[in-house]
Amino acid sequence: MRIGELSRRSGVSVPTIKFYLREGLLPPGELTSPNQADYADAHLRRLRLIRALIDLAGLPVVRVKEVLESLDSDDQALHHRIGAVHRALAPPRQPAEDDGARAEAQVRELIEKRGWTIEPDAPAIGTLAETIAALYALGQGDLAADLDSYADAVERLAEREVAAVASRPDTDRIAESVVVGTIVGERLITALRLLAQEHVSARLLGSAPGDSQSE
Amino acid sequence: MRIGELSRRSGVSVPTIKFYLREGLLPPGELTSPNQADYADAHLRRLRLIRALIDLAGLPVVRVKEVLESLDSDDQALHHRIGAVHRALAPPRQPAEDDGARAEAQVRELIEKRGWTIEPDAPAIGTLAETIAALYALGQGDLAADLDSYADAVERLAEREVAAVASRPDTDRIAESVVVGTIVGERLITALRLLAQEHVSARLLGSAPGDSQSE
DNA sequence: ACTTATGGATAGTATCACTATCCACAGAAC
DNA sequence: GTTCTGTGGATAGTGATACTATCCATAAGT
Numbered sequence: 001m002r003i004g005e006l007s008r009r010s011g012v013s014v015p016t017i018k019f020y021l022r023e024g025l026l027p028p029g030e031l032t033s034p035n036q037a038d039y040a041d042a043h044l045r046r047l048r049l050i051r052a053l054i055d056l057a058g059l060p061v062v063r064v065k066e067v068l069e070s071l072d073s074d075d076q077a078l079h080h081r082i083g084a085v086h087r088a089l090a091p092p093r094q095p096a097e098d099d100g101a102r103a104e105a106q107v108r109e110l111i112e113k114r115g116w117t118i119e120p121d122a123p124a125i126g127t128l129a130e131t132i133a134a135l136y137a138l139g140q141g142d143l144a145a146d147l148d149s150y151a152d153a154v155e156r157l158a159e160r161e162v163a164a165v166a167s168r169p170d171t172d173r174i175a176e177s178v179v180v181g182t183i184v185g186e187r188l189i190t191a192l193r194l195l196a197q198e199h200v201s202a203r204l205l206g207s208a209p210g211d212s213q214s215e
Numbered sequence: 216m217r218i219g220e221l222s223r224r225s226g227v228s229v230p231t232i233k234f235y236l237r238e239g240l241l242p243p244g245e246l247t248s249p250n251q252a253d254y255a256d257a258h259l260r261r262l263r264l265i266r267a268l269i270d271l272a273g274l275p276v277v278r279v280k281e282v283l284e285s286l287d288s289d290d291q292a293l294h295h296r297i298g299a300v301h302r303a304l305a306p307p308r309q310p311a312e313d314d315g316a317r318a319e320a321q322v323r324e325l326i327e328k329r330g331w332t333i334e335p336d337a338p339a340i341g342t343l344a345e346t347i348a349a350l351y352a353l354g355q356g357d358l359a360a361d362l363d364s365y366a367d368a369v370e371r372l373a374e375r376e377v378a379a380v381a382s383r384p385d386t387d388r389i390a391e392s393v394v395v396g397t398i399v400g401e402r403l404i405t406a407l408r409l410l411a412q413e414h415v416s417a418r419l420l421g422s423a424p425g426d427s428q429s430e
Numbered sequence: 431a432c433t434t435a436t437g438g439a440t441a442g443t444a445t446c447a448c449t450a451t452c453c454a455c456a457g458a459a460c
Numbered sequence: 461g462t463t464c465t466g467t468g469g470a471t472a473g474t475g476a477t478a479c480t481a482t483c484c485a486t487a488a489g490t
Contacts, residue, residue: 045354048352048353049353052349052352052353055309056309056345056346056349058273058306077420077421078416078420079416079417079420079421082412082413082416082420083413086409086412086413089409091273091402094270094271111410114414116410116411116413116414117413117414117417117418118410118413118414118417119413122409122410122413123409124406124407124409124410124413125410127402127405127406127409128403128406128407128410130271131271131399131402131403131406132403134267134271134399135395135399135403137263137267138260138263138264138267138395138399139260140392140395140396140399142379143376143379143392143395143396143399143400143403144403146375146379147403147407149371149372149375150372150403150404150407151407151411153368153369153371153372153404154368154404154407154408154410154411155411155414155415156364156368157364157365157368157408157411158408158411158412158414158415159411159415160361160364161358161412161415162412162415162416162419162420163419164357164358164361166419166420177355177358180350180353180355180358181355181358182409182412184346184349184350184353184355184358185358186405186408187306187342187346188343188346188347188350188358188359188362188365189365189368189369189404189408190342190401191339191342191343191346192339192343192362192365192366192369193369193372193373193401193404194301194304194337194338194339194342194397195326195331195333195337195339195340195343195369196331196366196369196370196372196373196374197297197301197373197376197377197397198297198298198301198331198332198333198334198337198339199329199331199332199333199370199373200370200373200374200376200377201293201294201297201377202294202332202333203332204377204378204381205292205293205294205297205377205381206292206294
């Protein structure tokens with residue numbers, strides 16, 4: 001297939017595809033002559049993945065590139081590839097605030113208590129610590145007090161997700177599933193959580209004290 | 216307090232604070248003379264909230280403004296204010312793809328089955344449908360098959376979150392907690408989920424078949 | 431008196447994610 | 461075999477976003 005068809009089938013404009021090729025997000029097609037190249041189904045799949053990472057996960061292009069690179073590094077153990085994907089997905093670090101130390105201690109304590117096997121330099125540790133520190137700084141530290149029930153919930157989910165993903169036939173598909181599951185799954189959880197919040201808030205607050213409608 | 220102190224205490228530069236004032240993110244201080252204004256603790260708190268929404272949640276400035284506006288509209292029932300916040304937080308809609316109808320039906324079915332009280336135009340419905348449609352398009356539809364266990368997990372979390380938040384003394388603090396809890400809580404869940412995934416993947420995949428290290 | 435800080439306005443900058451345009455040439459259609 | 465659309469590759473331009481920089485008259489602190 002040539003670039004025009006790739007564009008039509010992916011919904012991505014030709015100039016944008018060219019841009020992704022330049023940026024190295026998409027591998028070049030196979031040249032059949034100096035100005036003619038052939039693209040395969042793998043290109044189409046890769047393009048859809050790129051759009052999902054950009055549109056759904058809101059990743060910047062450079063980060064997409066890193067994710068795809070760790071996806072393509074097939075000379076590592078699968079678990080290590082997952083780690084690489086996680087590292088590429090981590091949001092940029094904020095300079096640690098006052099509550100940083102307390103928050104990080106809380107995170108390490110949680111990991112210890114749950115017996116989780118986590119590399120000590122996992123980027124999510126920093127992200128989590130920053131987030132908890134931010135909650136303290138915003139005077140909402142009590143929301144972080146219940147970390148354990150959050151951990152319960154996500155551990156169950158992770159259990160299912162990893163199991164589902166590990167059942168794929170080949171490792172390349174597994175790695176791709178990890179990316180999609182991590183990134184798109186996050187949005188799925190977010191949206192579902194908003195729905196659940198709306199339901200619960202309708203029930204608990206719909207006409208409760210503090211409701212200006214009832215006063 | 217004057218703008219210099221506000222800057223020092225918040226860690227936000229004076230020009231940036233001026234920018235937020237211009238953009239209407241931060242209400243103006245009380246003028247004590249034509250070129251001298253006084254800022255209160257509320258300004259400091261608001262500024263920290265703004266930074267959290269921008270840095271932690273990655274919201275663009277215009278969206279932050281919308282969130283703050285729905286936060287300040289105190290003439291509504293609390294449950295409605297939560298809805299307004301949710302609406303302001305919704306990511307921009309994507310044009311629906313082929314799988315859109317199927318996905319939306321699946322979402323409505325889930326809501327019905329769980330007996331959730333959700334307004335039919337809740338933005339999260341669209342977000343969720345899009346996300347599921349994207350999973351189908353990426354050939355990872357099976358990740359969406361288990362929607363119910365995701366719903367279980369988030370329903371429990373929402374239950375705790377809304378209860379925690381509803382226990383605040385005054386409605387303004389409740390509304391602020393809703394924003395912080397929704398936005399920052401999301402990052403908390405994300406980071407925890409990554410940790411849980413790493414743990415589970417270490418256990419299930421650390422030296423499993425498909426692991427190039429063991430072959 | 432004098433240095434520093436302030437409120438308000440206006441203009442400029444860096445980054446990002448594309449778009450637009452150009453070119454010589456390929457392939458397909460007549 | 462020529463004409464017309466499509467292509468790979470390169471280079472330059474655009475629009476949006478989130479600040480920064482500068483200026484000014486005036487106020488506060490020393």
